[in-house]
Amino acid sequence: MSQVLLVRLDDPVEENRYKAILKIYGRRFMSTSRRYYKQSEWSPSLERLYRKFALQHPRSQPDFPRPEDGQLEVYRRLSELQGKDVPRLYGRIELLDTYHSHDPFQMGPSPRPLNGFSDILSGLLQYIPNAFTLQDIWKEDIPPAPREAWQYIIDDAVRIVCLIRDREIINRDARPWNILVYWDAVTSMYKVFAIDFAMCEICKDELELQWRKKQVWSNEEDAIGEFMEARLKRNQGGGYEFTRSGYSKQLLEEFQYLFND
Known part of the structure; x- marks a missing residue:
């Protein structure tokens, strides 16, 4: 299962506030997918090892697919069902991981980014109340x-x-x-x-x-x-x-x- 947040969106034109679900994807959060692909449970120590490896081998690929190749692609294929039979996908949000260094134990801007593998992706989805x-x-x-x-x-x-x-x-x-x-x-x-x-x-x-x-x-x-x-x-x-x-x-x-x- 992925982590989700219930968020409120302000519409300055309509002067309304809407609720939506922010579903967070990525290796840190998708515990069900990790078990399915026989990956270890995420932990801070595992993340540090991954970052260290990715910095040393910038051309390496992750062991499992990027989220945009998964759930977000499914929502695109189900565009005509959105809002009727599946929740509407309002959009995707990325939290870019730009504050890391050569030493994965330290923080700070990095001259060698992880090619997006360490970014956090999320989908903003329709909220179904009282379900x-x-x-x-x-x-x-x-x-x-x-x-x-x-x-x-x-x-x-x-x-x-x-x-x-x-x-x-x-x-x-x-x-x-x-x-x-x-x-x-x-x-x-x-x-x-x-x-x-x-x-x-x-x-x-x-x-x-x-x-x-x-x-x-x-x-x-x-x-x-x-x-x-x-x-x-x-x-x-x-x-x-x-x-x-x-x-x-x-x-x-x-x-x-x-x-x-």
């Missing part, structure tokens, strides 16, 4: 949404992960805790937003067969729909029936041999 996560429906003793709304809430979540998949994005962290739900007073219905795309992979030069095989292993539909159906049946006595999309059924049939003993 709960999809998993709260089956975890809480008193669910935050009435039983009669569960079917269309979870169906909406499945619809959104399918829209993301259709844009050649695999989200390996499509899970109920990364689905926000809130009450929309305009439509008088619950609305769903998918968040957190740190574990996404974007199709670039993949062969179609190889990409489809990755899709069937990821299977975001089941990660939301089938999971919620099973948990609600166990914890709440039911309340949701999951139906796979035609594309998902086709994938499972095509690669059925992968799941045979």
Whole structure:
């Protein structure tokens, strides 16, 4: 998980103040990604070693991708879904690391910058007020949404992960805790937003067969729909029936041999 801050933005033209989420990316903060890529947990001592190495070898590349190749790129691909099914990305903010020296234990301007590898990047995202996560429906003793709304809430979540998949994005962290739900007073219905795309992979030069095989292993539909159906049946006595999309059924049939003993 990345660190987030709730911030207020002043609009001098409209004379309004807006809330937004400042999500901080980078090796220091993305603990989930570090575990996924089998990297050690960040620590000040590890950072000092990294800085020392980067200063001695300025042309070296980091061990993991820069954030702009990850979540921010996903948001760009989902531009038409922003504000409707995923939070709107207002922009990116960079905190440039310009105060370091040859000695990583000292502070001061450096004549040899770290080529941006030590900068802190962040995304300024839409704030979804008064939201709960999809998993709260089956975890809480008193669910935050009435039983009669569960079917269309979870169906909406499945619809959104399918829209993301259709844009050649695999989200390996499509899970109920990364689905926000809130009450929309305009439509008088619950609305769903998918968040957190740190574990996404974007199709670039993949062969179609190889990409489809990755899709069937990821299977975001089941990660939301089938999971919620099973948990609600166990914890709440039911309340949701999951139906796979035609594309998902086709994938499972095509690669059925992968799941045979």
